Amino acid sequence: MNIRSVFLLTLSTLVLFISSCSNRPEITEQNVSRIISTLSSDEMQGRHAMSPEIDMAADFIAKEFSKIGLTPFDEDFKQTFTLYSIIPSQSSVSVNGNELEEHKFFSITNTDSVRWSLTDVTVETINESEDFREALNTYRNDDRSSIITVSEAHSEWFSRYRGYYSRANRTLDIDQKPNDLFVLTNDRVRSANVEIFNKIETQPLANVVGKIPGQTEDEILLFSAHYDHIGVVNPVEEDSVANGANDNASGVAAVIELARYFSKGPKPERTLYFVGFTAEETGGFGSRYFSEQIDPDKISAMVNIEMIGKPAVEGGNTAWITGYDLTSFGRIFDENAPEDFDFYADPYPNQNLFYRSDNATLARLGVPAHTISTTPIDVDQDYHQVSDEFSTINIEHTTNTIRAIARVSELLANGEVTPTRLPEESIK
Ligand SMILES: [Zn+2]
Incomplete structure (x- = not known):
């Protein structure tokens, strides 16, 4: 290719470029x-x-x-x-035959009602030596519904998270994820009776x-x-x-x-x-x-x-x-x-x-x-x-x-x- 054809090619590319831009x-x-x-x-x-x-x-x-x-x-x-806004409205939780006080549990749920006995869920434990927040996220994101007992050693973080999850929770997926209940206790769960009700706004x-x-x-x-x-x-x-x-x-x-x-x-x-x-x-x-x-x-x-x-x-x-x-x-x-x-x-x-x-x-x-x-x-x-x-x-x-x-x-x-x-x- 000689200099002239290079020049012409460059020129035509330039004209093409300018015309394509100027059409905008x-x-x-x-x-x-x-x-x-x-x-x-x-x-x-x-x-x-x-x-x-x-x-x-x-x-x-x-x-x-x-x-x-x-x-x-x-x-x-x-x-x-x-x-969806999931707004906690009413809940009652009994463990081993005892009705729990409100500050001893919180749930992460995405449905209007949850009714469980022990046979409906798996039971997990977050013990004293575990990182509470990390463990909570693991259970929250797994694909099972669980009751998770949390060692009383974590009571401070437990109450902070309880505050957070007691508020309305906004989500795009309803009735699609498993539900979890966190209970602050050092006891082993032998029986449970759980009723959780949420108000759902769309x-x-x-x-x-x-x-x-x-x-x-x-x-x-x-x-x-x-x-x-x-x-x-x-x-x-x-x-x-x-x-x-x-x-x-x-x-x-x-x-x-x-x-x-x-x-x-x-x-x-x-x-x-x-x-x-x-x-x-x-x-x-x-x-x-x-x-x-x-x-x-x-x-x-x-x-x-x-x-x-x-x-x-x-x-x-x-x-x-x-x-x-x-x-x-x-x-x-x-x-x-x-x-x-x-x-x-x-x-x-x-x-x-x-x-x-x-x-x-x-x-x-x-x-x-x-x-x-x-x-x-x-x-x-x-x-x-x-x-x-x-x-x-x-x-x-x-x-x-x-x-x-x-x-x-x-x-x-x-x-x-x-x-x-x-x-x-x-x-x-
Ligand atoms: Zn912005």
């Missing part, structure tokens, strides 16, 4: 501003996952997805499911999920942001709505704008998913449910976006990535960033942020799932406050950040780069 719609400040101001308006009452107003937020996102022309994940854009919830089919359905690039927030809180100067403009209307704006960006121009190689997760703030139930409906091995990467409404402490036009060293995801963003933008490792490793957002659920299944954020979390006065308002958002910075994410995601979408999977041994 522009990510505009107007759209970013419109989405954040709508989701963070007082009308939405802070988007608590258990509030009626959460539906307004979900409807808004679904409508945006529909206008953009995304393919609904199911019959429509909402992936609905039920969250809460319908919904993720909002749209997709752009790629050349293959077997490789998925997932963009996500939680759309719920903490709702109404103690009033500060008559304002009681925690608006969640930065946390996380800004992330949702990114997901919607990335959807708009990829909706026109060349068809991506990978199938793209755009997800607004619910109930992140109440235990990450949206991402947990989502992760159970999809084969995680098909997800090539998860770009989770949290709080990009304010410039990072390191400056505007920069963003950080949680769990940077765990896979090659962070390096891919770093090396392929636009010239005027920097991606780098999360500057707050002590805050454990990798495990504090929806990405962690998918990361635990091996997906290179990371959160991109710009929030100055160490100095920000508005985090989880009524002052997390639209007026504090830097729209130019937010838009630039979304553009930078779009630019690198182009390579992930067309299959040119693939982050390494999350190694099992590095998962906590």
